[in-house]
Amino acid sequence: MKVQSAMFYFPEEVIEHIFSFLTHHHDRNTVSTVCKAWYKIERLSRREVFVGNCYAIRPDRAAARFPGLWSLSLKGKPHFADFDLVPPDWGGLAGPWIEALARSCPNLEELRMKRMVVSDENLELLGHAFPKFKALVLVSCEGFSTDGLAAVARSCKSLRELDLQENEIEDRGPRWLNSFPDMCTSLVSLNFACLKGEVNLKSLERLVCRSPNLKCLRLNRAVPVETLAKIINQCPNLEDLGTGSLLADQFSEAYVSLVCALQKCKKLRSLSGFWDVSPLCLLAVYPVCANLTGLNLSYAPTVQGQDFINLIQHCVKLQRLWVLDSVGDKGLTVVASACKELQELRVFPSDLFAAGPATVTEEGLVAISTGCPKLNSLLYFCQSMTNSALITVSKNCPNFTRFRLAILEPRKPDPATNEPFDEGFGAVVKNCKNLRRFSISGLLTDQVFYYIGKYAKALEMLSIAFAGDTDQGMTYVLNGCKNLRKLEIRDCPFGDGALLADVTKYETMRSLWMSSCDISLRGCKALATKMPSLNVEIINEWEAEMEENLNNGVAEVISNNNNKHFNNGNDDRKVEKLYVYRTVGGPRSDAPDFVWTL
Amino acid sequence: MSPPQDHHFAGGGGGGVATGEDLKETELRLGLPGSAPQEKKLGLTLDLLPTKGFASAGAKRGFSDAIDTSSRDNGGVMFSNAVAASGSASKADASAAKEKGPAKAQVVGWPPIRSYRKNTMATATTKTKDEASSAGPEPKQNPNSCLYVKVSMDGAPYLRKVDLKLYSGYKELSIALEKMFSGFTSGGGKDESHSETRTKDLLNKSEYVLTYEDKDGDWMLVGDVPWVMFVESCKKLKIMKGSDAIGLAPRAKDQN
Numbered sequence: 001m002k003v004q005s006a007m008f009y010f011p012e013e014v015i016e017h018i019f020s021f022l023t024h025h026h027d028r029n030t031v032s033t034v035c036k037a038w039y040k041i042e043r044l045s046r047r048e049v050f051v052g053n054c055y056a057i058r059p060d061r062a063a064a065r066f067p068g069l070w071s072l073s074l075k076g077k078p079h080f081a082d083f084d085l086v087p088p089d090w091g092g093l094a095g096p097w098i099e100a101l102a103r104s105c106p107n108l109e110e111l112r113m114k115r116m117v118v119s120d121e122n123l124e125l126l127g128h129a130f131p132k133f134k135a136l137v138l139v140s141c142e143g144f145s146t147d148g149l150a151a152v153a154r155s156c157k158s159l160r161e162l163d164l165q166e167n168e169i170e171d172r173g174p175r176w177l178n179s180f181p182d183m184c185t186s187l188v189s190l191n192f193a194c195l196k197g198e199v200n201l202k203s204l205e206r207l208v209c210r211s212p213n214l215k216c217l218r219l220n221r222a223v224p225v226e227t228l229a230k231i232i233n234q235c236p237n238l239e240d241l242g243t244g245s246l247l248a249d250q251f252s253e254a255y256v257s258l259v260c261a262l263q264k265c266k267k268l269r270s271l272s273g274f275w276d277v278s279p280l281c282l283l284a285v286y287p288v289c290a291n292l293t294g295l296n297l298s299y300a301p302t303v304q305g306q307d308f309i310n311l312i313q314h315c316v317k318l319q320r321l322w323v324l325d326s327v328g329d330k331g332l333t334v335v336a337s338a339c340k341e342l343q344e345l346r347v348f349p350s351d352l353f354a355a356g357p358a359t360v361t362e363e364g365l366v367a368i369s370t371g372c373p374k375l376n377s378l379l380y381f382c383q384s385m386t387n388s389a390l391i392t393v394s395k396n397c398p399n400f401t402r403f404r405l406a407i408l409e410p411r412k413p414d415p416a417t418n419e420p421f422d423e424g425f426g427a428v429v430k431n432c433k434n435l436r437r438f439s440i441s442g443l444l445t446d447q448v449f450y451y452i453g454k455y456a457k458a459l460e461m462l463s464i465a466f467a468g469d470t471d472q473g474m475t476y477v478l479n480g481c482k483n484l485r486k487l488e489i490r491d492c493p494f495g496d497g498a499l500l501a502d503v504t505k506y507e508t509m510r511s512l513w514m515s516s517c518d519i520s521l522r523g524c525k526a527l528a529t530k531m532p533s534l535n536v537e538i539i540n541e542w543e544a545e546m547e548e549n550l551n552n553g554v555a556e557v558i559s560n561n562n563n564k565h566f567n568n569g570n571d572d573r574k575v576e577k578l579y580v581y582r583t584v585g586g587p588r589s590d591a592p593d594f595v596w597t598l
Numbered sequence: 599m600s601p602p603q604d605h606h607f608a609g610g611g612g613g614g615v616a617t618g619e620d621l622k623e624t625e626l627r628l629g630l631p632g633s634a635p636q637e638k639k640l641g642l643t644l645d646l647l648p649t650k651g652f653a654s655a656g657a658k659r660g661f662s663d664a665i666d667t668s669s670r671d672n673g674g675v676m677f678s679n680a681v682a683a684s685g686s687a688s689k690a691d692a693s694a695a696k697e698k699g700p701a702k703a704q705v706v707g708w709p710p711i712r713s714y715r716k717n718t719m720a721t722a723t724t725k726t727k728d729e730a731s732s733a734g735p736e737p738k739q740n741p742n743s744c745l746y747v748k749v750s751m752d753g754a755p756y757l758r759k760v761d762l763k764l765y766s767g768y769k770e771l772s773i774a775l776e777k778m779f780s781g782f783t784s785g786g787g788k789d790e791s792h793s794e795t796r797t798k799d800l801l802n803k804s805e806y807v808l809t810y811e812d813k814d815g816d817w818m819l820v821g822d823v824p825w826v827m828f829v830e831s832c833k834k835l836k837i838m839k840g841s842d843a844i845g846l847a848p849r850a851k852d853q854n
Contacts, residue, residue, distance in 0.1 A: 083707030140712065166714040194714065252756045299718060349709060350719070381709060406709050439710075465708065490707070575656060 003362055012037075016045045025050040044068055051075070052510050054092060054116065055535065058585040059100035070109045071135075072101065076116035078513050078579055079463075080488055082140060085480040085577070087539065089592050094141075096590075102129035109163075116364035118139065121149035135161035135189075145170035146195070150179040158182070160213075161189040171197030178203045187211040191218035193242045193273060201227045208234050217432025218242025218561075222274040223261040229257035236264040240294075243273035246281040259284045269296035270320075279307050289314035293341075298348045309334045319343045325359035325381060332364030333541070336371025342379035348409065362389030369396035376393040376434075377402040377427040383409070385442060386416045390424030392470040403428055404439035410466035413443040420444050426451035429459075439463040449473035454482025461486040478505045488513040496523025499578075503530050511581040522571035524578060528598035535587055536598040539577035611777055745829060751779050751806075751837035762829045770806065779837060807838050 022028050032042040048071040051062060063069075076092025078085075087255055094116045101108050108130040118141050126133065130177055144523060146169060153164065153176060177200050180187075187207070192199070199222045208214060208231045219228065223244025232238065248255040258281070262268075268288045277300050292315050297303050303311070304326040312318075312331070318339040323331070325347050335342065345368060347360055358498045361384040369375060369392065376399045385407050394400075405425075413420055421442040429435060429452050436458055440448065444467035452459065453476035460483050468474065474494040477487065478501055487509065497519035506527075521538070528536040587597040745762040758778050765771045808820040811834040820828070820835070 082709065082712045083710050084713060085707045141712070168714065224756075245744060249757055254756050298715075301719070348711070348715065381711075408709050410705065410708060463710075465710075 012041050015041050023048070023202055038177075046333035049073070053581050053583075054097065055585060055588050056510070056581065056583045059097040061585070062102040063104035068107065069105050070107055071112070072097070072105075072108065073112040073114075074116060076141075077112045078488070078511065079486070080490065080513055080515065082113055084489065084579070087541075087594060090539070090595065091588065091590050091592065092116045093590055094134075095122050098122050098125050098129070101257055105241050106130065107132055109133060109528055110137075112137040112139075113141055114139040114343070115141065117143040119143050119149070120145055120148035122149065124151040124155075127151045129157075132158065134158055134186075135163075137161065137163040137165050140164040140167060142168040144454040145172045146174075146176040146197070147172050149192075150176035151182075153177070153179040154181065157184065158186050160186050161186065162187075163189055164189065167194050169195055171195065174198045174200040174203075177207060180207050182210070185210050185212065188213045188304070189216035189240075189256065191216065191242065193218040193220050195220045195222075198222045209243040211235075214238065216240035216270075218272060218353060219244040221245050221273075224254065225252075225258050225281065226254035227267055229254060229261045232261035232265060233257070235322055237267050238262075238265055239267050240270040241265075241268060242296075243271070243275070243277075245275045246273070247275075248281055250277065253283065255280065263287045266291075266294070270296075272296035272299075272322075274300035274303065274439045274460070277302060280309055282307055285311065286314055290316060292318055293319070294320040295565070296322040297327075298324055298346065300324070301326055301350050304328070304331070313338045315339055317341055322346040322348070324348050326350040328359055329361055329364035329367065332360060333367040336367040339372060341374060343374050344374040345372075345375060346379040348379075349381040359383065359443070362386045365389060366392050366396075369393040373397060374399065376400055377422060379404045379406075381406045381408060383407070384415060385421070385424070387414045387419060387421060387424035387427075388416070391427040394427040398431050399434065400428065400432040401434050403432065403435060404437065405441055407442040410441070411443045420448070420477070422447040422451065426455075429455040434458055437461045440467060441465060444481065446473040446476070447467050453477050456481055458483055460484060462488070464489045466491045468492045471495055471498035476499040478502045481513060484508075485510045487511075489515070489517060491516040493518050496520055496526070496533070499523050500526055500530075502592055505530060506534055506580055507582050509582065511579065513577075513579050514575075515577040517578075519575050519578060520571065521573050521575055524575055525598055526573060527580065533582055533584075534580050535583050537579045537581075537591070538575050538596045538598065539579065540594045541576050582595070745832075747810075747832055747834055749775065749778070749835040749837070752839045754779065760835070762832060767825050768828075771820075775808065775835075775837065809835070809836050809838050810834060 010579075015038065019028070019031060019099070022031065025048065028042055028046055032039045043065050045068065046066045047069060049062065049066050049069050050073045051057060052075050054074050054076045060330075063559055066169075066540070074094070074097060076094075077090060081090070081092075092115060094113055095118075098111075101111075102125060106129070109132050110136075111126065111133075116138075118138065123144055127491060136152060136156075136159075144167075149162070149164075149169070161179075174197065180203075184207075188211075190207075190211075199220060201223065204219075204223065205227065208217070212235075214235050215237070217231070217235070218240070219231075219242055221244060223248060225244075225248040228244055229244075232241070248258065264285055265288055269292060271285065271288070271292060271294070274297055279302075282303065295315060295318055297308070301324055301558065304324075305328075308323075308327045308331045312321075312335055315321075316338060319341050320447070321335065321339065321342060321344070323346070327335075327347075332347070347364075350359065360380070362382070365378075365385070366383070366389050373396060375397045377404075378400065382405070385405065390405075396568075407421075414424070414460045421440070421444055425440050425444070425448050430440070435456055435543070438452070438456065438459055440463070444470045449468060449472075452462070455464075457480075459481045462477060462481070462484065464487075471494055473492070475498050477484070478498075490513075492514075494514070499514070499519050500523060524536055524538060529536070591597060698722065746759045747762060748757050749760055750757045760771070760774060760778070764770070809817050810820050810828070810832045812818055812831045813833060817836070823831075
């Protein structure tokens with residue numbers, strides 16, 4: 001009794017102070033569920049909010065719950081939208097969020113969005129509604145143009161960070177760079193590498209000149225070597241540089257000044273870009289290699305063979321490396337001997353259309369795992385892999401937290417034994433106890449899912465394609481992976497039995513995606529009925545095509561009974577694409593005609 | 599309108615239904631009239647499209663035929679109005695792939711690469727292959743696909759390259775060169791819109807003369823021979839100051 005009354009009078013300020021040590025949103029979510037008092041204290045003091053699915057909660061409600069929020073991170077479309085499996089106009093609109101924040105959270109300083117649709121009007125509003133706005137990070141977004149960027153540049157007086165990663169941005173000319181006001185001197189990080197168009201070089205140089213705090217600068221392909229050299233001369237303290245076009249002729253003045261400028265960059269830790277790089281310009285980079293922790297050559301198909309080997313041998317402190325498979329197993333072997341600190345490796349395919357001579361195989365991966373025991377994050381596209389290699393890799397590198405292997409040909413067996421890859425991937429989950437993210441490929445039976453369910457206890461995200469035999473496969477995963485948050489499946493023979501095996505499981509997860517599987521409308525309806533807290537969305541491909549053709553002006557509206565043919569009584573029809581997610585927001589109000597929420 | 603298949607919700611997916619290539623003809627679909635034949639061509643054109651040096655089209659295993667519908671953003675004339683067709687085509691083929699194995703599958707979204715990367719790599723590969731082929735001290739001519747030649751201008755700090763095959767005549771070439779070198783005319787390129795007209799004026803007033811080096815190593819005035827002959831024999835371009843070009847021709851280069 002005494003303890004209880006002592007707790008009752010515990011000052012809020014002290015609790016709030018204790019909460020300030022909890023930075024991760026998982027922890028903050030947890031303490032907010034303890035009691036009403038803690039819920040209230042927590043929500044008023046939360047500064048950073050992370051919403052992994054923008055439809056899990058209505059924007060107004062989120063903004064009202066956290067009036068003091070400074071930083072919001074939002075994710076929109078399902079992950080498989082990256083690979084064109086989600087039709088355009090599906091949703092993921094940033095507008096309602098920015099409007100809600102404008103009404104309730106005037107202190108907003110940072111907005112991070114991934115796979116969302118942002119319009120120029122949204123960006124205009126952003127510029128005007130938040131006087132303290134400092135950082136905008138957009139990853140894989142679309143729907144806006146350089147006019148929107150101009151609006152942000154113009155209006156955000158204390159902008160520190162503008163980070164555009166792999167967005168589809170409509171180019172309306174280079175003038176947006178002029179929109180940074182002359183008094184804007186606060187820039188710390190500017191990344192416009194994904195812009196396709198020309199850039200006003202003089203404006204860029206002037207902007208850099210008046211940004212003494214600039215630490216990260218990533219240019220786009222339109223910036224020539226001459227400008228790059230001038231820029232680097234202005235900020236020798238750069239820590240992260242994305243080059244523009246690295247094409248320069250021998251002994252040209254531009255090349256010489258680049259060499260001199262780079263030599264002054266003692267703090268440079270991360271390099272990317274390398275557009276159109278000539279072997280000569282690679283030489284210019286050598287002086288900074290010894291201190292590099294991050295190197296991204298994944299847009300530089302000409303860096304291969306001996307050029308790559310010569311370069312990478314200098315990069316002894318490298319922790320993060322992104323390359324194309326054109327470096328070959330040989331290149332990876334050199335990485336393994338030179339880069340002992342390597343933690344993250346991504347090897348992308350350089351030629352998607354030709355199955356030419358094998359570029360990287362299991363040999364390269366085994367070499368890396370042998371030479372780089374600190375490796376914990378892998379994305380590897382290859383033409384050939386074996387079970388024994390995977391087993392070796394998993395033993396050499398037990399610290400994997402992210403392991404994504406894409407064998408380019410679906411359902412390909414182990415060429416050495418003609419067996420499926422169950423044992424290889426099974427070894428990964430057995431030996432790597434901290435595995436949080438897993439993507440598997442090649443020929444796989446239900447057995448691999450048995451292993452995943454049994455051993456992958458820390459697993460949070462699983463991506464499956466062209467794998468499995470029966471419903472049992474998916475069931476193993478749903479039953480065994482206690483921490484599963486995201487499950488995405490395509491082209492697997494899982495049906496209603498698997499879908500309905502453990503319906504309450506989906507409430508513990510962020511989302512489930514299933515496409516080209518064996519589920520029926522009946523099964524989806526059953527799921528929706530049993531679990532009202534989930535949105536069970538079906539994407540009707542035929543409807544999506546019609547919408548697209550209407551938008552393109554190709555077809556006239558023939559029928560406006562949009563969902564009529566969905567519901568013609570035949571529930572045995574297969575569902576092509578299913579997206580299920582937990583939500584407190586109810587069915588979404590912005591669903592296009594081709595999305596049917598059951 | 600009824601959905602394409604009786605007991606398929608939309609297109610492929612699921613086992614047991616033979617949506618083989620032969621059934622595609624009977625599918626009800628939206629699209630332009632004549633988009634069906636385009637769809638058939640899709641398999642062929644894909645092999646030829648992206649890799650200029652790719653020797654044997656078609657009969658490779660695996661992803662020789664992998665496409666993605668992100669090309670709707672990309673342009674590639676073959677794709678842009680066959681989106682509906684390609685959508686159903688890839689589904690039909692994907693389910694055909696389940697039966698036959700992946701040898702000729704056109705699989706949407708596989709390998710799992712972001713559209714942004716695919717689009718960027720498509721242009722990166724094309725451009726750098728051309729650069730690589732012209733990287734030596736003499737620009738090599740690649741007769742199949744493009745013809746990059748170096749363009750130098752007196753007083754400019756670095757050279758540029760142009761693909762002569764992109765232009766259909768002298769006028770287009772000169773306009774392109776004007777744009778490219780507008781930054782280097784006297785007075786600098788501070789304001790692009792001004793210097794563009796200025797360059798044009800300069801070229802017309804013969805302060806600068808466009809010349810080229812032909813196969814024999816001689817420096818010639820651009821414009822004397824038919825365009826096609828010029829393209830075949832041109833190895834390098836040079837924008838000379840009028841005063842340097844006296845030996846070549848007494849008259850100004852007539853751009854019209």
